[in-house]
Amino acid sequence: MAALLHWDPDEFLNTFLSLFVALLLGAIIGAERQYRQRNAGLRTNALVALGASAFVDLGMRLTGNEGATRVLAYVASGVGFLGAGVILKEGANIRGLNTAATLWCSAVTGGYAGADHEVEAILLALFVLAGNTFLRPLVAFIERRPIDASATEATFEVRLAVSEWERDAVRDLLYEKLEAAGYPVRRIEEFEREGGLELVATLSPTSVVADELDAVLRDLEQSAEISHAAWSSRASD
Structure with a gap:
């Protein structure tokens, strides 16, 4: 009421x-x-x-x-x-x-x-x-629009296929080559793959020149211990 x-x-x-x-x-x-x-x-x-x-x-x-x-x-x-x-x-x-x-x-x-x-x-x-x-x-x-790696802030990963016996030597070589090219490494992880291991180096978020990183990978592929090398990028968290 x-x-x-x-x-x-x-x-x-x-x-x-x-x-x-x-x-x-x-x-x-x-x-x-x-x-x-x-x-x-x-x-x-x-x-x-x-x-x-x-x-x-x-x-x-x-x-x-x-x-x-x-x-x-x-x-x-x-x-x-x-x-x-x-x-x-x-x-x-x-x-x-x-x-x-x-x-x-x-x-x-x-x-x-x-x-x-x-x-x-x-x-x-x-x-x-x-x-x-x-x-x-x-x-x-x-x-x-095509992505220009040199104009983006992203997390880049370098992947190497290696044998289990050469793991430590290749890890040191990977770290050395990336540091020398001016790309600091945040961490290097390893994953079991058929026929061997895959080392994945995660670079610190930075601007990358694609040609420079390609040159590093070509240099790494000269090593007999590395059967395959590639790099990829993803948006930073």
């Missing part, structure tokens, strides 16, 4: 508008994720935006702007945990970072709506859609 006695039509309409805008904008943001078949799609983004809006609106109703500010801090951390649930690690690849960031932006969109800044909420939703849509061609263009 107390709720009916203290019911304020204006406050109710304001809350309805905030929740409606948050749900609508969250659904629009989520529709793009749903179209691309991401883990967190239309309903998830819509509910995140709606929940954030409801929390902020309730905080304002109870204690004004101060309450909304406190609630926003908890919303930001809470959605961070929710976003962690859509991040997947598959081997050396990590998926879901963009979807997690989109969930975070959906929460902020709902926060704007809950704080009665619907126009700003619409603006943010448009920017989120622009980031997920119009930046994709730029990302594709950058990823299709």
Whole structure:
């Protein structure tokens, strides 16, 4: 009965508008994720935006702007945990970072709506859609560009196939050649392979000139103890 006695039509309409805008904008943001078949799609983004809006609106109703500010801090951390649930690690690849960031932006969109800044909420939703849509061609263009080893900071690995009996001598030779070429060695590991061992030297994250590293490998292959030599690179952690 107390709720009916203290019911304020204006406050109710304001809350309805905030929740409606948050749900609508969250659904629009989520529709793009749903179209691309991401883990967190239309309903998830819509509910995140709606929940954030409801929390902020309730905080304002109870204690004004101060309450909304406190609630926003908890919303930001809470959605961070929710976003962690859509991040997947598959081997050396990590998926879901963009979807997690989109969930975070959906929460902020709902926060704007809950704080009665619907126009700003619409603006943010448009920017989120622009980031997920119009930046994709730029990302594709950058990823299709050939990688220049001398212009990247990466972790490089040198792999040598050797016999078990020559392991120690080749390890010393590998370390000596790489150090002489100016490429410090972080560690050298060995793995059992059919017909012998494979030594893997991991270089410290640095810029590598491909021709220089190729020259080191050609020099190493002159040794009778080494049956195969190659190098590869991967993004630094």
